[in-house]
Amino acid sequence: MAREHFTVTLSEIARAGFQDLADARDALTELAERLAQPIAPLLSGLASAADPDAALHRVRQLSEQHRDVLAAIDFDDFARLCVLVGASPALGDFFTRHPARLPEILHEGGAVISADDAREELLRAVSDGDTAEPLVAEAGWIALRTRYRELLAQLMLFDLYAGRDGRAEQVFEAVAESLSGLAAAAIDASLHVARATLAAGASGPVVSPERMDALQLGIIAMGKCGAGELNVVSDVDVIFVVESSNADALDGDALIRLGTRLASEVMRGIHDPAIEPPLWQLDANLRPEGRHGPLVRTLGSMRSYYDRWAKAWEFQALLKARPLAGDLEIAAAFVADTRPLVWTSSSREDFVGSVQRMRERVTEHIADEELDVQLKLGPGGLRDIEFSVQLLQLVHGQYDESLHVAGTLPALRALVDGGYIARSDGDCLASDYCFLRVLEHRLQLRDLRRTALMPTEEHELRVLARATGLAPSAAELHSRWSARKREVRQLHLKIFYAPLLSAVASLPEEELVLGSDAARARLASVGFRDPDGAMRHMAALTRGTSRRAMIQRNLMPVLLQWLSDGTDPDFGLLAFRRVSEANRETPWYLRLLRDGTEAAERLTRVLSNSRYAAELLESIPEAVAWLERDESLQPMQLQTLFDEMRAIASRRAGIDSAAVALRAVHRREVLRLAMGRIVGVIDDVAVAAGLDAAHTALLDALLLSVRGGTAPYGKAPANSESGGEAPPAIELALIGMGRYGGRELGFASDIDLIAVFRAPPDVASDRASREATRLISELRRAVADPRFPVDLDFDLRPEGKNGPLVRSLDAYRAYYARWSVIWEAQALLRARPVAGDARLGADFVSLADEIRYPQHFAEEQVREVRRIKARVEAERLPRGADPKRHLKLGPGGISDVEWLVQLLQLRSGAEHPALRTVSTVAALQAAGEVGLLREDDIEHLLDSWRFASRVRTALKLWTGRSSNSLPTGWNDLAGIAGVLGMSRTHTSELEERWFAVSRRARAVFEREFFGYEDAPRFTVT
Structure with a gap:
């Protein structure tokens, strides 16, 4: 053949679609010479490949190892070969290993294969040609996998040529059905091999013919194979069901054991490593209990499981179940048994x-x-x-x-x-x-x-x-x-x-037209007081043709319904608009609303039920992401917050910079708690723990910054005070008081503190006092947040507002020894160290114990406590307030419960160690344990204290303002109910509940605190 038949230019190589032109030219020339064929038709065939470089590489391999195979095909077959291995280099590698049927496949040009033909071909492949007996173990696997891939190549050649003609989408259904039939045939063939393997004892003990004949294994297809829409390579999901045709030969546990062996062997034949690689994964994890459940079950066991235990997703999976292989009657019985359950599963609670x-x-x-x-x-x-x-x-x-x-x-x-x-x-x-x-x-x-x-x-x-x-x-x-x-x-x-929209929105399309009377009427009917304002917000959210606007339009009907379920849908929609605009540049936000239905519903609940949380969320809009996971709404642990805030404080150069960053973290954690409480992920106990952690970590880190960054207490750095002289190295500690000290905070609670310092012997007391006062003043300035007020209340210190802001430990000791009055000892009952020098805090507590748990509490001191309480009731109640509605100072309110507990602690704390606790709840329970209060009295007191605390928290969350009175207006009562998860249409029940619990608590208080013997008793029911 003339030399010119073996030459080709780089431009011709490039037009054919090759990437590596020089290597392709050399390889193509070598191929033409080896096959003694002109280059032009070879190049034409390779140009038809999806990846000519990969096709040429596989064709060269075939020519090197199986020249006779290539010599047996014509140029049309060569083009088909290039199309096949150019799209599937892996099939090219396969035919390099097993070339025998390649010319036949190429010549036939590809075809769709029926399930029956595939089964016949594969069963023949795994049978010995001379004896017609099934092959055993790996020999059978290799024969199965080889013939399977030959049939796959035949099918894929058909599919690829359909794609070349622009018909790939049109033939997809037929191709996917053929792949499903091919998979079913492969599993049947593997079962054929598996039975022979067990009978021959090639995989464990020999199974007798009688037992093997009695074993009936039905294989059910799930997923895409069950749907008849299998992929080229995909997990084939199956469920195995066993029965026995001879209970005398095989039944009970023996049936399950042998069925499991057989099913396992079937799976091995498909996907265990062997000389010929696995086909795909045969996956039985959709069976009852998944991978933790038995591999095989009887029909009766299957019925029992799906009747009693199955979850919604399992019925969704069964939607595609069909008999696949093995004993088709048993497989069909399984499908028939479960079919009614599939079609009634949507009636289950929260199915959608x-x-x-x-x-x-x-x-x-x-x-x-x-x-x-x-x-x-x-x-x-x-x-x-x-x-x-x-x-x-x-x-x-x-x-x-x-x-x-x-x-x-x-x-x-x-x-x-x-x-x-x-x-x-x-x-x-x-x-x-x-x-x-x-x-x-x-x-x-x-x-x-x-x-x-x-x-x-x-x-x-x-x-x-x-x-x-x-x-x-x-x-x-x-x-x-x-x-x-x-x-x-x-x-x-x-x-x-759509099912969700039809269930909760039922909003006709014409009612969605912005500006229409129908839309206004619909908004008014579901609770929007300002339909025109709501329409403006909707227009702003959905205007335009952007992807964002389109998604908002799709979501708006259900969002409006959810917002209307809240107490203030108008404010909720306004807040939703602000949060959405703040998250405009965050790609996850709309995805969260669109795909995370629960998160979207939770967001609308937060925004329409809590101004407090909504305003915080506007400043931290990325916190919307927390609503998707319950774990993200749980309070952070104190040590975690300590570590985070201390790290922030150590990286900031000055107190102002550190304070801004620390307050942002504090604000973030308060928002986390507010959202968690409103959506019901956490309760009031978790809120108290979370607020305590957030406040304590903030004070700790700010105190660290005020003291000079990372310098340990007692080694403060130099500053400009006294002409550059270093400030005195004093110890400083903050002592939590009130509900903060008792770890029983709510969102409406003050942060009550007192401050104590201790100076080294060589530092003058007045200089140390000035430094301590400066530090505490700086701390108060640093904690002030213009966006989220955080006020530190030092009014419970000795002498109250008239006393010095901070005292030394010795000064406290001297004061309490000479001047302290009853209320100051009473205030110390909830004192605990919260920040600063731990040793100093412990020393202060030791001092406080001497004052708050006296060895003898005289009767005149009891009378003094009673006198002060009566005076508080008479003088501190706000003018014009209804005492019965005052949650804190009113009859049976928080003050009654806490004063009674504190009187018991003052009188009996020295005698009963269980009473020595800063917690009101723990002290009440301890009083019952030591016999100071009856159990039903404790229940009445706790009911009132907890209910009042919950309502105060709810009021703060609803309005954003602190209040101690149960409101009289319906809207505010409904707001409280909304936060507490109660029905907003039964606000009178809220009032009645308070009047009932406070009346019972007041009766206990009057009897136990004032000694009124005629105070009524109530029995807890």
């Missing part, structure tokens, strides 16, 4: 929500770097279509048998025919589904491995475009894929949340 949350969890588990390239699991991917279709099937299928189909495409057609989806939407979703599945097939075909990640490199995208025939170039393929994703996501939101 559970399905939606499961879809959300799928998205959550995607790595951040994969989220935008996931064909299957990401937003706008295959799962969006599948979940939308399945949800509508399950919701409406209980009434409409036409929806009782397993495949996604048949189900879409049924939903359209039934009027559940608009025909245009259904056609779009069906087309999008086929488009995405073709992409997925080609990606998996390349290396014969499971993947659903779109490539990002231009070369890989170009190969994919050529393999699919879906676009002429890499850029065009990416553009079309992006458009499909957007379309899928929009339709998913429209369809997937």
